Amino acid sequence: MTDTQWPRYEVFKQDKPHKPHEAVGTVHAPDPEIALQNARDVYVRRPDCYSLWVAPESAVFKMTAYELEQDPAWHVEEIPPDAPPQTYLVFTRQHHRRSMVAASHVGQVQARTPREALRRAMEQEAWTARPVYLWWIVPQAAITASQEEDVPSMFAPAQEKTYRDQSHYGGIIFGKHLQKKRQQKQKQPQEKQERSA
Amino acid sequence: MNATRPLPNVGMPEDPDYEEKLAQFEARIARGEKIEPGDWMPYEYRRQLIRMISQHAHSEVVGMLPEGAWITRAPTLRRKLILIAKVQDEAGHGQYLYHAAESLGVDREELIDMLLAGKAKYSSVFNYPTLTWADIGMIGWLVDGAAIKNQTMLAHCSYGPYSRAMVRICAEETFHYKQGKEMITIYAQGTPEQQRMAQDALNRWWWPALMMFGPHDTDSPNTPVLMRWGIKTKSNDTLRQEFIDEIVPEFHAIGLEIPDPELRYDEETGHWISGPIDWDEFWRVVRGNGPMNRARMAARRQAHEEGRWVREAMVAYANRQMVGDAVGVGS
Numbered sequence: 001m002t003d004t005q006w007p008r009y010e011v012f013k014q015d016k017p018h019k020p021h022e023a024v025g026t027v028h029a030p031d032p033e034i035a036l037q038n039a040r041d042v043y044v045r046r047p048d049c050y051s052l053w054v055a056p057e058s059a060v061f062k063m064t065a066y067e068l069e070q071d072p073a074w075h076v077e078e079i080p081p082d083a084p085p086q087t088y089l090v091f092t093r094q095h096h097r098r099s100m101v102a103a104s105h106v107g108q109v110q111a112r113t114p115r116e117a118l119r120r121a122m123e124q125e126a127w128t129a130r131p132v133y134l135w136w137i138v139p140q141a142a143i144t145a146s147q148e149e150d151v152p153s154m155f156a157p158a159q160e161k162t163y164r165d166q167s168h169y170g171g172i173i174f175g176k177h178l179q180k181k182r183q184q185k186q187k188q189p190q191e192k193q194e195r196s197a
Numbered sequence: 198m199n200a201t202r203p204l205p206n207v208g209m210p211e212d213p214d215y216e217e218k219l220a221q222f223e224a225r226i227a228r229g230e231k232i233e234p235g236d237w238m239p240y241e242y243r244r245q246l247i248r249m250i251s252q253h254a255h256s257e258v259v260g261m262l263p264e265g266a267w268i269t270r271a272p273t274l275r276r277k278l279i280l281i282a283k284v285q286d287e288a289g290h291g292q293y294l295y296h297a298a299e300s301l302g303v304d305r306e307e308l309i310d311m312l313l314a315g316k317a318k319y320s321s322v323f324n325y326p327t328l329t330w331a332d333i334g335m336i337g338w339l340v341d342g343a344a345i346k347n348q349t350m351l352a353h354c355s356y357g358p359y360s361r362a363m364v365r366i367c368a369e370e371t372f373h374y375k376q377g378k379e380m381i382t383i384y385a386q387g388t389p390e391q392q393r394m395a396q397d398a399l400n401r402w403w404w405p406a407l408m409m410f411g412p413h414d415t416d417s418p419n420t421p422v423l424m425r426w427g428i429k430t431k432s433n434d435t436l437r438q439e440f441i442d443e444i445v446p447e448f449h450a451i452g453l454e455i456p457d458p459e460l461r462y463d464e465e466t467g468h469w470i471s472g473p474i475d476w477d478e479f480w481r482v483v484r485g486n487g488p489m490n491r492a493r494m495a496a497r498r499q500a501h502e503e504g505r506w507v508r509e510a511m512v513a514y515a516n517r518q519m520v521g522d523a524v525g526v527g528s
Contacts, residue, residue, distance in 0.1 A: 004508065005306035008299065025362070026296045028305065030515035042292045045285060046369070064233045066225070096231050098352055100365040134233060134357075163275070164282050169375035 004028065008057040009035040010138075012091075012105065015048045023091060023102040023136065026057055032144035040146075040154050046164055049155040052146045059142035061114035063135045077115050085110045086139060088117035092127060093134035103136045114139070204247075204302050208240040215239075226427040231357035234300040242426050245419060246356055247301050249428065251308045254294035255319035258312070261287045262496050263327040263489075264336060272330060279376050280333060286369050293362040300358045313498050320344075321479065322405045324487030331384055331391075335398035337377015339444070343409045345370050346440045355427030378447075385451040392452075399448065400456040407471065408479045410437035416476075438468060445469045 006028040012021040024043045029035035035054040044052070068074055088111055091103035106127050111117035114137045121135065122128060146154060162168050209215065218237050225232065232238055261284050268284065271277035295305040311317040322340055327333065345367060352363040381398075384391040411417055411433040423429040431439075445455060459472030481487065 003306060003505075004309060005304050006512075008296075024365075025293055026299070027292070030512045031518055033518070034511055034515065042289050045282070045289060062235060064235050066233070066236045070237070096229050098360065098364050100361050100368070102357070102361060133230070161278075161282060163279050163376070164286075164369075164372055166371040166375045169372070169379045 334380030
């Protein structure tokens, strides 16, 4: 058995209710429960977090716009006639800006395979109005989610640790202010002498 | 790289379509697109990224040691909370980076094994000792300040996962820098003993911090290819000069002296020109003969061994849950 190379889980973090879950990175863990704990320690040392999902990285079907372009037959596959439809969550990335998020949750589709799910997703005009550079398709059944009752123990403590935020150190005196203060300090003893004289 | 698992054998210059693919790849970078894990990339791009990202990850992990040593000796509860939070962040940053490296086809375990075997490089600055409490403030301001310069540049990197890890790290690292700046600013105006400690810390960390930007451009063989492919957007010397120009006036403002008798302000160019860096010392430390290289690796190995029972317990728990699920216990 390996020592630390447990399965990888993709981590999806939701900052606030009604905001989309966003792909923030991966963790290693021997099971989904520990994956959620590790995800909390690695990706939620700061506010805000309302909900975390983890899904085995191997269950996430990823396609870039470049890959789709390079392989026009990407969607060709044989689907067994008895394959049951299931729910797939769809994540996209639609910009090249600097960001800490790989892809954001846009919705879900019913399909029998991840490729079929991607085809269905690409038919949704609302999701493709702007170019999509990254598609992630995640079977809903593969997701383990934190619960609302986990919020106070898992995510709320970060709210109080304001010293983790750079704005906590806003009051440092620098530069010209400080030079003035130093000059005043040097002057003061002289003034005192003058007064006593 | 001595990776035990061979990297994907694609993007080799001898491939028949290499030139065509390379032209597409470079055009994408020129358009400001991010390269993602599934995309075609030159083998050399992949190799350079794994080299850089893994060294960076190791630096975060080893970087916990010089500061962690002072957690039990923090002078106030506030300083202790801040230092614990900072060291936790470094652990998290190491993880972001190992995971960015894994997206290129290496395993975290291989990388960690290479570090523990003493075969991997990490930032040499962590091979210097933290002798007084003021070193904690000076590391935050000076060492993390230098790191942020580099990381802000890398946040623009053409490789998506590395860029995203850097954006996340920069956002968190700014607190490390600010708490150090706050501490040193207070000490520089404090008692004569505090002022002496702040100056002493600057004396010892100044040169190692300047060395963090790496060898001069003329001695940095990787730089041209890294800049051509948008991994780096500025050279070592450019970043180092920007850093010096920003930080020298700040130290002067709080009354600390830079330990460089040749440092001078060049009116014509508006730059602070530093004296020569002792590259013999740099290479001595890189090659494993700095003051703390052996102690750092010994501490890492000890931590890895002493954490083994936790990892075993997690696996045992996961296995028991699986057996429980299979026989319907607890469902």
